[in-house]
Amino acid sequence: MDLPIDHFRLLGVSPSAEADTVLRKLQNRCDNPPDQGFTHEVLIQRDELLRRSADLLTDPERRADYEAALFNLSQTHPNDTVGLDLAASSEVAGLILLWEAQAALEAFQLARQGLQPPQAPALGSGREADLTLLAALACRDAAAEEQDQRRYEAAAQLLRDGIELQQRMGKLPDHQRILEQDLDALRPYRILDLLSRDLGDAESHQQGLRLLDQLVRERGGLEADEPTEPSVAGLSQADFEPFFKQIRRFLTVQEQVDLFTSWRDQGSAEAGCLAVFALTAAGFCRRKPELLEQAREQLRGLATPDLDPMPLLGCLDLLLGNVAAAADHFLAVRDPDLRTWLDQHPGDQLAAQCEYCRAWLQRDVLPGYRDVEATDVDLDAWFADRDVQAYVDRLDRQQARQQAVPPAAIDAWDEAWSSDSASGVINQASLDDGSAEIPEDEDPDQGPHLAIPKSFLIAAASALAVLAVLAGVVNLLQRFREPATVSSSPEISVPPAEQTTEPIDSPSATLKAESAPQKPFQPLVKDLPTDLDLQALIQGWLDRKGSVLSGEPSPTNDLDQVARRHLVDRVLEERTADQARGVTKTIGASVTALELVSRTPQRIEVKAQIAYADKTLDRSGATVEQTAPGTFSVRYIFGRDGDQWKLHAYIPGS
Secondary structure, rough: EEEOOOOHHHHHOOOOOOOHHHHHHHHHHHHHHOOOOOOOOHHHHHHHHHHHHHHHHHOHHHHHHHHHHHHHHHHOOOOOOOOOEOOHHHHHHHHHHHHHHHOOOHHHHHHHHHOOOOOOOOOOOHHHHHHHHHHHHHHHHHHHHHHHOOOHHHHHHHHHHHHHHHHHHOOOOOHHHHHHHHHHHHHHHHHHHHOOOOOOOOOHHHHHHHHHHHHHHHHOOOOOOOOOOOOOOOOHHHHHHHHHHHOOOOOOHHHHHHHHHHHHHHHHHHHHHHHHHHHHHHHHHOOOOOHHHHHHHHHHHHOOOOOHHHHHHHHHHHHOHHHHHHHHHHHOOOOOOHHHHEEEOOOOOHHHHHHHHHHHHHHOOOOOOOOOOOOOOOOHHHHHOHHHHHHHHHHHHHHHHHOOHHHHHHHHHHHHHHHHHOOOOOEEOOOOOOOOOOOOOOOHHOOOOOOOOOOOOOOOOOHHHHHHHHHOOOOOOOOOOOOOOOOOOOOOOEEEEEEOOOOOOOOOOOOOOOOOOOOOOOOOOOOOOHHHHHHHHHHHHHHHHHHOOOOOOOOOOOHHEEOOOOHHHHHHHHHHHHHOOEEEEEEEEEEEEEEEEEEOOOOEEEEEEEEEEEEEEEEOOEEEEEEEEEEEEEEEEEEEEEEEEEEEEEEEOO
């Protein structure tokens, strides 16, 4: 056997050691043999090899020749070493010395090789016992060296090889158990190593996920009680929590959804809570409100006495546009500090709830995922997203269709609609089934602002008779947008403007004929617009928006004289999307009542009652979708553009 070690390393002295130092080292090594259980015979052979090395290093002439050979080898083969040629009878002793010289990996590999045919020793021999013991000791030390170098998978493979060898030999169960314990304790490091690698290394990442899943299941979940037996993977609950927090950031949001859901199904309540958070994060960052709905349903089913679900349900309801349910949930929160904060918020209740929702998303929900950036939460962007708008509107329609509407009323509505459509009566603007916008001249520090899409129920004049039949129709589930707050400057009291004798509390919802040309809109430039002026501005917005969505050429359409450019762009984008689908909308919308909410020289806010109905038609004129008639409230916010008043934002369902 050619042992890969030189005489200096074998004896444990430096190349510059003097003869007396060599002799002292020899004596110390012989007096302190390894005591792990090697046979007496192999220990004697070990001492003999040590003496041979000491004899060479204390002979000046032989040592000089040996050092010259080492130097020449380093010049010609810098990565090689002068091997020691051992007789077969001394191979095991040489491997023990190799292991003692901190070459555990080489010692394990050579020992394992020596236990395999055709070199395998006789069964029950001392050679077999010594090689088996050496293999176990060297394997453990070699794995520890790999672990120190943060090569955790290499360490794990060495331990698996050592365990397999011990199982085959069947002689040292205690040493086998130690190797198994080492492999188990290595698992958290392996998980961290595998999951932290680049996602392009899919095989390693999936292996890390499997190990993590196995670890948590063996623990009995994320919140496992302190066991009486040794903890799984050497981790107590106190150790596991920071470990899990560390590795979460290497998991994608979808991976966390899958893992947490699986552990929840296994009975882990904490995993169920984290699954709700992961679903919320996935839904919000991907603009998939259906995931938020799943999160809401799962949250309702959690049995977590230490967790108050009410504010979380409130946030999810807000994100899904259910203002009424959100308000109920926030009113039911158990935390007195949160109740006080909500009550003392400088804005209204909706503004406070939205601010809390933003903070919850940014602080608790979005951090902790590999593929999610926990940047500033933009709720306006959420509600402006077309997929979110479509999903929320679809929920509204589903809920509306579930209302108990008498079949006769539906038939009457269809007949009235068909009749009016054929005669060209229905031609009104859509009420904002796009999304609301924040007034650009508002102070962003004054509170949260939300923009929320919605399709609404508005009764056409031609169907007013039907509205009486439809007395049981429930208004569409309200949608919300966080109201823009008044500027921090003191509000100026303005005396009510002189009103005309024409009442506006309950005007008829009239619809203009499609063939009737729109008159150019006259900009509203009064310093103190009356209620009728504001009503006319709203109606102008509805009429012109409806004209665009009807698909008819309208060169005189002057939406930009009525509303800010971002609102106009939203209408044009909606029409472009309808064109791509091959559909048009016939819409009726009228202002039936108006209520002043607040007024400053640069900002006016009103609450309007709107009557609404719509149909979506394909290229053949067939109805593919329709919204039953109804009335609802919308909050409109006007601002000054120079000397002209324009619509800056609208808040459906307010």
